[in-house]
Amino acid sequence: MTASPDLGTSQLVSPEFGIARPASPDFGIAQPASPDLLRSVFRQHAAGVAVITARGERPVGFTATSLNSVAAEPPLISFGIGTTSSSWPVVSRAGHIGVHILGEHQRELAATFARSGADRFAPPTRWRTGPEEVPVLDGVLAWLVCRVVARVPAGDHRIVVAEAVTGDPAGAGRPLLYHQGRFNALRD
Structure with a gap:
């Protein structure tokens, strides 16, 4: 953004969009981009909590807060998974x-699937x-079985x-959220 002269009001103009807005007197302390900055910023972003599962020699699964609806037609979703995750070798080959x-x-189920080394499918x-021999968790708000169509490198x-090929949206309850590094419930 670049500064733009105005009739007495300081404004910022976005060169990409040509949109003027009043300048903020306090931008805080800007930090250079880094993994720590990204983590700190996204701790402020409340996200829904999902568990992704896949079938291998043994079932695998992990807690994800990166789940997104991508398109309605066809019904596509996306999520991120670290290549060092213990689930990645199975997810990388799963259909x-x-x-x-x-x-x-x-909350405890989310913590179990987030914990490294845990036997996530044990009692x-x-x-x-x-369907499609995918592990399906009981008692969730909703679930889908999906056919993998792409794996895109991202760092x-x-x-x-x-x-999505099948699912059930009819679970009861309110969603679990992840915010400030903790699992949380919605407040009324």
């Missing part, structure tokens, strides 16, 4: 994955083999794009 939207009553986790992660 289908499970997407599970967690409820506020499932008390309740699950069954679903030390991959963005997985998948097309």
Whole structure:
């Protein structure tokens, strides 16, 4: 953005869009881009919590806050996964994955699937083999089984794009959120 003269009001003009807005007297302390800056900024962003599962020799799964709806026609979703994740080798070859939207009553389940080295599918986790032999978690707000259509390199992660083939949106409860490094519930 560049400064723009005005009739007495300081403004900033975006050269990309040509939009003027009043200049803020306090931008805070700007920091150069870094992994720590990105983490700090996204701690301010509340995100829904999902668990992604896939079938390998043993089922795998991980907690994701990067789940997005991409398109309605065809019905596409996306999520990010680190290439150092213990689930990545299976997800990198999987033809289908499970997407599970967690409820506020499932904080411990979210923590289990986020914990490195945990036996994520051992009790008390309740699950069954679903369509396309994908592990489907019980008691979630909603779930989908999706066919993987792309894996896009993105730094030390991959963005997985998948097309929904079946699912169930009828779970009961309120969504689980991730904010400030913690699992949270919505407040009324």
